[in-house]
Amino acid sequence: xxxxxxxxxxxxxxxxxxxxxxxxxxxxxxxxxxxxxxxxxxxxxxxxxxxxxxxxxxxxxxxxxxxxxxxxxxxxxxxxxxxxxxxxxxxxxxxxxxxxxxxxxxxxxxxxxxxxxxxxxxxxxxxxxxxxxxxxxxxxxxxxxxxxxxxxxxxxxxxxxxxxxxxxxxxxxxxxxxxxxxxxxxxxxxxxxxxxxxxxxxxxxxxxxxxxxxxxxxxxxxxxxxxxxxxxxxxxxxxxxxxxxxxxxxxxxx
Amino acid sequence: xxxxxxxxxxxxxxxxxxxxxxxxxxxxxxxxxxxxxxxxxxxxxxxxxxxxxxxxxxxxxxxxxxxxxxxxxxxxxxxxxxxxxxxxxxxxxxxxxxxxxxxxxxxxxxxxxxxxxxxxxxxxxxxxxxxxxxxxxxxxxxxxxxxxxxxxxxxxxxxxxxxxxxxxxxxxxxxxxxxxxxxxxxxxxxxxxxxxxxxxxxxxxxxxxxxxxxxxxxxxxxxxxxxxxxxxxxxxxxxxxxxxxxxxxxxxxx
DNA sequence: CTTGACTCCGACGTTACGTCAGGGCTTAGC
DNA sequence: GCTAAGCCCTGACGTAACGTCGGAGTCAAG
Numbered sequence: 001x002x003x004x005x006x007x008x009x010x011x012x013x014x015x016x017x018x019x020x021x022x023x024x025x026x027x028x029x030x031x032x033x034x035x036x037x038x039x040x041x042x043x044x045x046x047x048x049x050x051x052x053x054x055x056x057x058x059x060x061x062x063x064x065x066x067x068x069x070x071x072x073x074x075x076x077x078x079x080x081x082x083x084x085x086x087x088x089x090x091x092x093x094x095x096x097x098x099x100x101x102x103x104x105x106x107x108x109x110x111x112x113x114x115x116x117x118x119x120x121x122x123x124x125x126x127x128x129x130x131x132x133x134x135x136x137x138x139x140x141x142x143x144x145x146x147x148x149x150x151x152x153x154x155x156x157x158x159x160x161x162x163x164x165x166x167x168x169x170x171x172x173x174x175x176x177x178x179x180x181x182x183x184x185x186x187x188x189x190x191x192x193x194x195x196x197x198x199x200x201x202x203x204x205x206x207x208x209x210x211x212x213x214x215x216x217x218x219x220x221x222x223x224x225x226x227x228x229x230x231x232x233x234x235x236x237x238x239x240x241x242x243x244x245x246x247x248x249x250x251x252x253x254x
Numbered sequence: 255x256x257x258x259x260x261x262x263x264x265x266x267x268x269x270x271x272x273x274x275x276x277x278x279x280x281x282x283x284x285x286x287x288x289x290x291x292x293x294x295x296x297x298x299x300x301x302x303x304x305x306x307x308x309x310x311x312x313x314x315x316x317x318x319x320x321x322x323x324x325x326x327x328x329x330x331x332x333x334x335x336x337x338x339x340x341x342x343x344x345x346x347x348x349x350x351x352x353x354x355x356x357x358x359x360x361x362x363x364x365x366x367x368x369x370x371x372x373x374x375x376x377x378x379x380x381x382x383x384x385x386x387x388x389x390x391x392x393x394x395x396x397x398x399x400x401x402x403x404x405x406x407x408x409x410x411x412x413x414x415x416x417x418x419x420x421x422x423x424x425x426x427x428x429x430x431x432x433x434x435x436x437x438x439x440x441x442x443x444x445x446x447x448x449x450x451x452x453x454x455x456x457x458x459x460x461x462x463x464x465x466x467x468x469x470x471x472x473x474x475x476x477x478x479x480x481x482x483x484x485x486x487x488x489x490x491x492x493x494x495x496x497x498x499x500x501x502x503x504x505x506x507x508x
Numbered sequence: 509c510t511t512g513a514c515t516c517c518g519a520c521g522t523t524a525c526g527t528c529a530g531g532g533c534t535t536a537g538c
Numbered sequence: 539g540c541t542a543a544g545c546c547c548t549g550a551c552g553t554a555a556c557g558t559c560g561g562a563g564t565c566a567a568g
Contacts, residue, residue, distance in 0.1 A: 060380035096355045103318045126314035
């Protein structure tokens with residue numbers, strides 16, 4: 001055992017070997033993502049081989065699109081749900097890729113319109129392509145983002161829920177949203193019987209989707225209330241008014 | 255001509271119709287991207303149909319990945335180089351898509367390693383996939399981003415440059431970078447003859463790529479010096495030391 | 509002891525907004 | 539005419555993952 005004290009390097013050398021910047025290492029340190037092996041008396045950071053290995057894991061997870069916060073969770077736990085996280089992340093990437101493919105389609109359509117010498121059609125063409133994409137994505141949000149603990153359950157849910165149920169849920173959901181929006185337009189009282197009925201339908205749908213799993217249900221509610229978990233380009237398929245209405249109705253009813 | 259004063263709407267209604275938020279319209283106004291048709295005495299913004307049309311154009315360009323700044327340029331000029339910009343943007347999107355495809359490949363490889371019950375191989379697998387991607391992208395940067403005026407010239411350059419020339423340039427480039435890095439290691443004096451030779455090779459390569467087009471050459475230099483034009487995940491394939499060295503050498507030489 | 513290279517840290521900039529707070533404006537109903 | 543609800547304004551701050559800058563401390567060589 002002569003390997004007692006492995007060679008420790010200072011930050012610049014370590015950063016160069018690992019292919020990152022000094023400033024990034026500062027950040028990772030501050031976030032608790034990657035701490036130096038030791039500090040000199042004067043506060044210089046010193047890194048060794050284990051830190052290099054961990055940094056490579058961090059970079060690998062960053063490459064596949066996890067945020068630093070997610071990476072911290074994934075590498076932090078004793079038994080990280082890495083396999084599940086990777087599967088979910090795959091879905092996220094696939095969706096982003098589809099988004100880019102829509103953009104490509106839009107560009108190609110626009111180029112065709114330009115080549116055909118119809119600049120007047122250009123914007124209409126682009127708009128059509130974009131609308132098709134956004135309609136496709138309306139339903140996607142529901143199964144999109146879950147945080148932390150309920151990962152496994154959600155994943156099992158996806159495996160055990162047949163596609164037909166999902167499709168039926170999608171239809172029910174669309175209809176319910178339309179009904180709520182219409183109730184808002186008619187200025188229905190959120191404490192009325194009609195509103196309570198809508199709230200019950202809402203609860204039933206959420207319950208159907210979560211199949212009575214309280215943890216998943218709570219996760220959904222948290223997501224619902226905390227928009228910071230939604231992707232940047234996400235737009236709710238219902239209005240703020242409908243949102244406020246259904247919340248009020250659910251608080252009023254039994 | 256009874257169409258004198260079209261209907262003007264206030265910001266909330268306009269935003270709802272267009273599918274954007276009030277705050278986004280505030281931003282577009284401040285950036286000069288979309289000004290309201292009129293203001294009331296008290297400063298309320300009023301929007302009409304032409305503004306809706308322009309907003310749809312803005313959203314279309316945003317959808318295909320242009321920044322708001324770029325959109326302002328594209329919609330601002332009298333004869334916007336829209337066709338060229340779309341072609342270049344297509345390239346940008348294609349590269350982003352390839353990036354995501356690499357991430358998918360990495361995830362799939364990792365999943366295979368996990369299924370095979372070899373968690374030890376997991377990180378090595380990921381690292382290999384990522385390295386392949388990054389090597390592929392090393393050369394891409396050169397033709398990646400050009401700002402504004404030289405767009406058309408660059409695009410013509412790409413059409414008129416045969417692939418063999420690009421490949422030869424790529425090889426020369428790689429060799430030159432290696433030589434510079436090695437000179438840095440040997441602490442070669444930037445004002446020495448050897449450094450001047452390197453600087454000349456550098457100039458020759460840049461000149462070959464830009465084919466004597468002064469505007470493109472200036473654009474490259476500006477890009478070179480202004481990293482804000484580079485994509486966020488871009489990393490130079492040479493070190494800061496090499497960067498400083500070659501700049502010093504080019505300033506010293508004849 | 510100086511010089512140059514290295515290190516630390518805080519503060520600010522980046523993109524395209526969202527959120528909040530503190531204040532004016534408008535309008536319907538009384 | 540007054541008031542309350544709802545609309546509108548603005549500025550300030552937050553977001554992710556750093557890059558850049560600047561001022562100050564540290565270290566090794568000459």
